[in-house]
Amino acid sequence: MDFRKTYDQIPEKFDQWRPRYCDELFAAVIEYTKLEDGKAALEIGPGTGQATEPFLKTGCEYWAIELGENFTKFMKDKFSSYPRFHIMNGDFETYDFGDQKFDLVYSAATIQWIPEKIGFPKVYDLLKSGGALAMFMTLSDEKSGNEILYEKIEEAYRRYFRVETKYNCKLDYGNAVNYGFVDFHYLDWKRTRILTADEYVEYLVSTQVEHITLQEPYRSRFLNAVRDAVLDAGGRIMIHDTIALYLTRKP
Template sequence: MDERFTFNEDVGNYDKWRPTYCKELFNDIIQFSELNKNKKAVEVGIGTGQATMPFLITGCYVTAIELGKELAEYSKEKFKKYENFSVYNTSFEDFECDDSSFDILYSATAFHWIPEDIGYPKALNLLKNCGTIALFWNKPFVNREDDLLHQKIQSIYQKYRPSNDKLLENDSARYEKISRTIRSYGFRDLQVKLYHQTRVFNSSGYISLLNTYSDHRSMTESTKQLLYNEIENAILEHGDVINVYDTIDLYLARK
């Protein structure tokens, strides 16, 4: 299965457990783009709308694009009272619109699904001159070396999904790579900002969160259940509380 469609399988769970983004991030985007009711925005990969409301309440017209049919229908219903909102059930690659149509294009933890050589040129074309691109990702981290629970969970992952990859809470090489990519396609005035937040889960809530991740949903059912059972038991043994440390990286630039 195309992993992009795994988000479409359990929309209610996705909306409940996926993180929202901090107020400071939206304030910075709105200030940078000078967003107001006279402008037009396009959101790439709306999902269930975790990042949509702050744009809608500026009064700008938001056109959302969503590949998953159930997700698109969910967001259409969720924001139905807003006359400044519409959603298209299609891929960004297939989305049809005149060039220079939007003042801002933004995407929340979704733009990596689009091939780079298609996504960035198309974003540039859709934006008006001096229009803003705002791309941001939330990266949850549960591997702090001084946390015995997180160490235990990593050992469980090594049992069921062995990997030599080193997980980094602040990945400066990643930030630089994305920055170079954005500049290479002609965007200017690039700003990169980081935001941090902590979420607290009990064992059942954390398993629900894991089940919103495409790489977890695509595992074989038997292996996934063994993984989830051991992680849940580990959290229960540590007081039924686990902290998730989020780092959100934001990239702002202009056409």
Template structure:
């Protein structure tokens, strides 16, 4: 799909903007994790695909030993700077699939809007091996949508996507729908195939409002948008900003956050 860059490395080309614009996760989500498993200073935790650490701090604040696995070199360095005061924090730069971890060595493995980059059979099997008996895998993600309440601005942006994004990637737009409970339930059942039990899923919602410039900055952190040729991307973003400013100057994103929990027997 990417023209010049491997998509799961494109985030690393805009690490500072990524850190500024990508959202954190709601407190209720972490409460569900901590209700499901007790994390203490004696716990060993691995985060898969840490990015710039949007999901990291609430776990680190438990006092646990946390190892972040991040593919991007710039993002890895940003993580070291951001969480350098935590003596129980370390970063491994590389693909999760390529890094060796001792069997039965972790209490919690978690991944925030990143685990989809890893082939299912490799990812779940590896996490299962890493966890101690009773250990937990927490997979969660943020699913943004601007089309929950169709309006003139959302329709204009959809037309711009047809003109620039979908024509660039030579594919049809299809019907966009907000992330559903059925999708979360489907993801939550995957770990069962790899030996996990005690499956749960939870959904959370929120709204975020962006100015035209802020929204364009956010789009510039999306891997498939970064991978577009610069001239096409810049014109595309400029047209989106013009549309937002014409239609009142702000745009609302409706987030659905899903959390899937599974335990190793």
């Protein structure tokens, strides 16, 4: 199964439940790249644009390449009022950008879907000399704030979580330096979310690819078990998020 278009089936729900990034992250990327009017940025797989507007507001020429047709339409409806907004519906791995070059190429939890032997060299070629690659994502910890509840949720996974295809997209972001990138460094920011039982279930089935594709009868059994576990624990689950940012540049 190709998971890459999973979220495109539910653009509104994905947009509602996907955690947002913090202002500090956007400020760090913009400062690192000195992004402004006269410069160009490319976003890989923007989805519903949760990491788009801060860059548009710099006045840069913004481009995006988006695989999902529904996401592409969502983005056009959302940002078409910006005169320097451009989006292509296509596959980054095979799309021909011609002579286009960018001061910034960035990914908000998307580049890990691309094999590094394809992704890193292609980004390198698309960047101007001195241009930057920014990769960021939200890493969620549901264990440390909920030890007993976490074990009950794990039991629900053991009993009912039966998916046809496992999500196995892994990327060592530090490997960018093996493809010519320099000045690699990492920043992060912490935050905490508290969700109700129903909110947590909606979050799972709107933002996690395996949960979206989980079929009956396992789907209902699993979700009911998770909901009941959270309700039994007081009706709330605490999630500790790490908003992680990797920055590097082309010499």
